[in-house]
Every structure is written in C-alpha cells, then in structure tokens.
Amino acid sequence: MVVACLAMLMVLVFWGTLYQVRFGLFAAQEKFFYSWIFLQFGWIPLPGAQLVLAILFVNLVASMLFRFRFGWRQTGIILIHLGLMLLLAGGWYTHQFGEESFLALVEGEGSNVSSDYRMWELSLSKSNEVEREITAFDTRGTSAGTIFRAESYGLEIEAGIYHSNCRAFQGGESSNTVNASNITGFQPAERNKVPEEDVPGMICTVRDRAGGEADLLLFGGDPGPTLLETADGPVYFQLRRKRHPLPIFIHLVDFDRTYHTGSSTAKSFESRIEVHVGEVVREVLVEMNKPLRFQGYTFFQASFQPLESGAELSQFAVTRNFGRLIPYFATGFTVVGLAVHFLMPMARRRK
C-alpha cells in the first residue's frame, strides 16, 4: 500500500511537473497537486495528490497504531514516521488556512490592506474618500442570476454577465450600461496561464428601494469606482481584487535596486518601509531573503516596476500562515529519525 501510494505520488509529481511546462504552475497545482480526483481524457478518474497524501496519512496513522512494534530499536523508524505525519498535517493546515496576497506600493504611498492574487470582489461604498465604509461581495462562483443583497444600502444587485477574464472596449455602439471609464462592452477571453493576469468583467442590474433600476458595467481594469445615484443617496461600485486587512500600516519610503557592475544581473532589491503599529512607527529594510515578519504575517520583496513618473513601484508578497514552523519541526524529527535508524545497525555491528 505504501509502495503503491508513493509510486502514485511519484507519477503525479513527474506528470505534474511536465504539465507545468505547457499549462503553467497554477493549472498544474490545481489539476494534480491540490485535487482529490481528476479526470484524464475526460473519462479516466485518477487520484490527485491530495487524495494520495490523505491515504498515506491514514496509512501512517494506522501502521503507527497497529503495525509498529515499539521498542528502543524502533526509535528511528518511529521518529521518521512521526515527522512525516507532522509534515503532512502541517502541509494540509497551511494549504487550508494560509493566505497569500500582495501589496503594491509606489514610493511615498502607504496602505493597510493587501490585495488577493486571484479573487475579486464587488465593493460598494457611500463616498469616494479614503476613510469610508465599504461593503464587499466575493465574486467567486458568480454567474448570471446571482443576487447580492446590500441591506444597508437598500440595494439588490443581480449579476447579468460575469466573465472571469475578459477584454474591455470603449466606443462603438452606445449601450445603456453605466460605467465610469466609458467602457461600453467586453468580450470574454481565455483564462491566462498565470491567473493573476485575469481581469474579470461584470454587467449587473441594480435595483433600489424605490424601484429604480440601472444596468452597471464593471470591469476589473477600471481605474476608479462607478457612481450611481440611488434612492438612499450616491453609491460607488467597483470590481476589484479582494482586499485583506493587515494589522499594520505600511508606508514605502524608498525602493532601491543594484546590479553587478557592468551587467544586467541583479545584485539586490530592497525596500525601505515605515511600519505603523498603532501609533508606533519604525523603519524596516525588506530585502530578498530578508522579509518582514509580524504576527503571522510575512512581507517579502517580490518584484518592482519603474514608473513613467520616475518613481518606482515595489511589490510585496504577503503571506499569513500560522503553521509556518511545523515543517521545521517535522524535518528535524525525520532527519534525526533517519540518522538514528541507519546508524544504529552500524553501531551494533561495530560492537
């Protein structure tokens, strides 16, 4: 059973790796590694890595309980398998509860929310100021007919069309939809290899308390929100990347990159940031391999982009993960276990 599972895992890992070349890392992860079962050629069901790993885990627990003989001689074996169990459990925990998002800041800017890579939300607010009350709806699984109810705004929003990825265009035949940036329509596009690059679009019907109705066209690439007058006053609508609140406010002071003399090989990227925790402010330097950690959140230097204005945009990857140290312990256990297990017979033979 173990051998079969491991062999299946090997096949999956190998196949999944080859798959990445053509369809990108994300697709491979979804299909092979984070799935329970996937269909090959549309009809052959095969177990995904999740399932195989789960079976392995159950198998580990079972053999721990029923098959292992406990004794000093088995210390190594037991340690190895305990470590592996911990590793699997930790991996599952992280996958299930971890959060990944990003924070893109231009020099001089600051923020206390990070944006999701893939998930989008429909946000409503009463004013366009910085400090404002926002209601947001996750747009995952949205399709024609999905209804969002915003009670405090007295609004009912019914999605007409929702494309996970689309291209917008302006001009052409005038439509009766409302959009702040004069977009008149969009065409669905194929999902990108890298799902971060997908930009969704949505046409929805907004109904207010007084029975007024309007068709809104919202595009993920809209530079600003679209304003709509409703019975309860003006409401700003925007389709944007899902926001994750951060416990701290981060202000980017300066981004710096250096190259090895006379070449385009990057030597370092670093961002000098101010971290505001409540009233307390401190300055931190975030570099490659030197992230900022704060209460389960970690901020990594991810990428940068020089802007036309001369300023630079620095992007941080933000992860939230409480089980971060589990793999460390698990690795420790397993390695010690392996060493003990393989060294013990040698030591015995010496005697």
Added chain:
Amino acid sequence: MNDGLIGSNLTRHSAESSERIFDARISKFIRHWVFRHSSFRTRVCLFVAILFPLEVFAEESGLCLTELERVPVLYNGRKMPLDSFARAVLLQFSGRQKIGDESAVSWLARTFFAPDSLSPDQIFLINHPHVLQSLAVEPRKRRRYSLADLHAGLPKLQEHAAKASRLEEELRSPVEKELIRIYGNVGMFLQLQSSFSFTFPHRDLVVQDDGLRKEMGFETEQDRSFLDIYGKAALLQPYLTSAQDMNDERAWTAKEREAFRLAGILFTQSRAHRNLAFTLIPVDPHGEEVWVSGWDALSLNIPDGALRKALLELGTAAAGYNAGDQVAFDMAIRSYRMFAESRIGTDRALQYMEMEVRMNRWNLFGRAASTYAFAFLLALFALLIPRRPLRIAGTGLILFALILHGSGIGMRMAVMGRPPVTNLYATFLFVGFLCVVLGLVVEWIQQNGLGLTVSSFSGFSLLLVAQRFFLDGDTMHQMVAVLDSNFWLSTHVIAVTTGYAGCFLAGVVGHCYLLALAFAPGNKERLASMYRAMMGILAFGLIFAFLGTMLGGVWADHSWGRFWGWDPKENGALLIVLWSAILFHARMGGMIRERGMAAGCVLGVIVVVTAWLGVNLLSVGLHSYGFTSGLAAGYYSVILFELLFVAILVPLAGGPTKSKGPPVPSD
C-alpha cells in the same frame, strides 16, 4: 630600463618556477608518504601513476604574456584576469580553450594588437549544415571556421540574423538560433579586433601641414594613431576655436583647416568605436564604478592624468608587441596594470586574480580527471587480481587526484568568495568530489577494491561531464539576487548535492552488483559486501536528499513565503526521496530482493539525473539556473543506457537469487 628588464624577467621566472616547485612538492610529499611503507612493486606502480598526470608545462612561442594574463577585466559582471576572459571568449566562439597549440591568451593578444581583417584562425564553431549552406561556406571537418572563411558571407549573415531575431524566441528554429549566435560571435570578434585600434597608425591621421606637424612635435610625415593625435589635441584647440569664430570657411588658414580635419576624424572614429565589449578600464565619472573600453575611456575625456598616462602605456604595449620587444611590452602592461589595480582599490576580486590565473593554468580538474581514469583502470585490474599493492597504488592515486580535485574546488571558493556550489557546473565538481570521498570510505571499511572502482569511475565521469559545461564560457558567474545567500547556498545546496552524490554512487554500486551477479554469482561474500555498501550509500543519500529538500523548503519559506510550491526543482528532489523510500519499503515488505534492490538503485540514477538536469531542460520555474547545449542528448542517453542495462542484466543475473543478504530489519 635595466631595472625593468631584470624586474620583468624575475617575475616571469618566479611565477613559473613557483609552479614547478608546487608540483614538485606534491610529488615529493606523496613519494615520501607512500613509499616509506611499500614494496618495490608498489613503488613502480606509483612512479608510473605519478608521472602520468604531470605533463611538463609547454613553453609558448612568441612573446611571454604572463603580465598580460593578470590584467583585470570586467566581463559578465565579474572582475576577472584577462586570461579567464580570453578562455571564456574562445570557449564561447569555438567550444575549446585553445586553438591548436596556441593558448587563449596568446590568441587574444594577437587579436588585440595585430588584428587581421582576414584572420585565418578557425574559431567560429558552426554546427548546423544549413547555416553553412546559407552563407555559402565550404564545410570543414572540424566544424570551425575563420573570419576569412566567413568574410564573403558576412552581409548575408547579418541579413539572416536580423530576420531571425525579429522572430519570437519560441518560433526560432535551430538554424535561426545558430545564425543569431554566430552573428553575435562574429560581431564580438570584430569588436575585440578594434579594442586597441586607437593605438594603431591610421592612414587618415597623417598631419599634412608642415607647421602644424612641427608644433605637434611629429618629425616625419607618416601615419599617426588616434592616441598620438589625441595626446596632442590641446595643441589643436586654439586653431579650432579661431576657426569656429570665422564664418567663412574659405578664410581659414591651412593650419586651421588641418586641425579641423583631424578633429573631425577623431570624432568620427571615437563615435564608431563606442561601447565595445571588452571593458578593462575602471572609471567612476559619477561616483559609480563603470568599466569602459579603451576607446570609451578616450572619448569620455575625463580630466585625469593617470588615466591618460595609462592609455599611453597601452599604446606602448601594442607597439612593443608588434616589435617583438618583450621588455617594453611587459613594462607597459605592468604599469597599466598598476594603474587599474589602484583604481579598483581593495576589491576582493583583485586579491584572488593571481590565484585565478594559476587555477586556469594548472587545470586541476582536467588533471584530476585523467588521474581518476588511470586509477579506474588500476582498480579494475585490482578487482581481477586482488593484490594488496595494486590496491594501495590505486588508493594513493585516487587520493592524489582527490587532492587536486579538492584544491581546485577550494580555489574556486576562494576566488568567488562563495560556498562550493553556485551553479550547475559546480554541482558536478562537488558531487564528483563527494562520490570519491564516499567511495574511499567504502574502501576503507571493506578493503576489497570495490570502493576504488566506484570512486575512480564516478570521479572521472562526473569531471568529464563538468568539462562539457565549460562550454558555457565563464563558470564563475555572479549570483542573481534571489540566490544570493551564502548561508542557504552552503546548507540547502550542499545537502541536496550530497543527496545526489549518495544516490548516484548507490546506482554505480548497483551496476557492479548486477554485473557481479550475472557473471560471477559464485562469490557470495563479495556480493554480500557489495549489497551492504549499496544499502549504506543509498541510506546516506536518502538522509541528505530529504534534509536538502526540506532545507530547500525552509529557504523557500524564508524568501518566497511558502514552504512548498510544487516547483519543478522541488519536485525533482522529492522524486529522489520518494524513489529511495519506495525501494526501502519494497525491500522491507519483501516485494523485491537483493537483485531488485540493485536494479532499483540503477534506475535511481535516472531519477537523480532527472532531478539534476531534467528540470533544467524544462526551463521553467525558479530554479532552472543553467542551460547548456547538448544537455538533452546526454540526459536521454543516460536514461536509455540505464533502462537497457536493467533490461539486459536483470534476466541475465538469473532467477531468484539464493545468496543470503544481511538480515533485513523489519518494521
């Protein structure tokens, strides 16, 4: 003058003789150390063994270039001695480090100081026959072509290459890629040829006006070099200003007219030679260190007396080279070098430049490889005729090669200031080293020649593969930012490569086991000890492969914020761990026996090679840090060979083996 003569000759002698002393010391040490405890026969074996790898240093004809070799150059973002630059460039062009018997630096010196627009040096490697056809060049046996060969086809080459580079990278066929590569190389060669042309007399640069010529201090009416005129440019200045004040050209005096003509030529020439690839002069015009070519240093026109003097020294050096005047050449190069070194200041690259030149010259890895090869033959012999002296000789030989190999790795580390493994090339050096050490440990425990065979074989074969990677040119590139962490390079990378070494060596032993089982199944004792060695090495490999994989996770967690991301390289390392785990579990569960285990180890080589190279072939993901031509062919042939080996030898090794292995601990 006398001082210089003595000085330069002295250094030359001391450099060469210190190398001879070094070699002599090694051989004396070994002679002393091994000979004391050995019989006459052993001595004979050892004598032959030691003589073999120590070739005599070949003297070069023409000028001695030891001064030039040490001149610092910036190339691909690394400060290196000119010798390394010459080798890297020649490798990039021709895939060789020498042309015929001529060293790279001697070729480069000719290219610099005595360029020939129809150079007959066959340096451009062209692999694809279609490229030859499209350039109308007659194919040569050795596939290397000179500028003279390509001369007629150059306009066509330019046209084709321009067309090819407009295509998107994925759409380019091998022919188009080759065209672009060759166009780049020819272009680079032409740039190299004009790197020092500012020191050559040029027919346009004759000062025709007698008065002006006298003022500039030139006695005869002959061709002058850019540098000559440039050095006297201050004398032209007043004429230029006065000429500019006058609107009417016809009113100019003969001197003004001549000054204007010369200035114009200087301007066009310096424009034509901007941004040459060979950068050897460190300047910092804006407080930031920039390296420029000689031409650019001239046209930057920095008010800097030392720089000006240094450029004049380069002119003297070129003249000295062409006149065959060793002393003048050495002195000029040396004083230029002192200028460059003073500009670089206290860079660590400078301190190790001398060492790098030595490392290039000693060719430690090449010598280690040939010694391993010889030791391998000896070890095979020792397997057939198990005699103690043979084994001792083999051990001594391998130890000697190991010292060469290890000091090569040590010198690389010193020069780069990095842990041993920083790129794909270095993994082969390091894994080879570890395999040899592991093999020697096996030999030390079992004392039956097995360890010698596998260690010398893996040392030789891995160094041979490493030599192929030389084709990339410089093997000591700078690290990209994301990998720039000595801590992780020395933990994760070392652990993973140790894992590779263990699993690879277990595979080599697996080959031996299957061979022994097939052709000498009678020797139960030998089979049992081989099996023990194989299991031990595999276990060692598994521990480190696991540790390395997980440390990789820790590194990834530190720098990308995730422990595991199913990146190809991560998956590759995982494959090794999984495969070893499968083997151990299958063995314990009784699904396979000794023969199956050995076959498994042999197939494990495929897994190792896949993790090691296959991933780079995919060229996706964060880890694909090195691409190399010809890699794919080697990779697939290893796979094919191992599959065939198992398919043929497993049935040959007979049915269920009766040989009783060691007691297997059951779980």
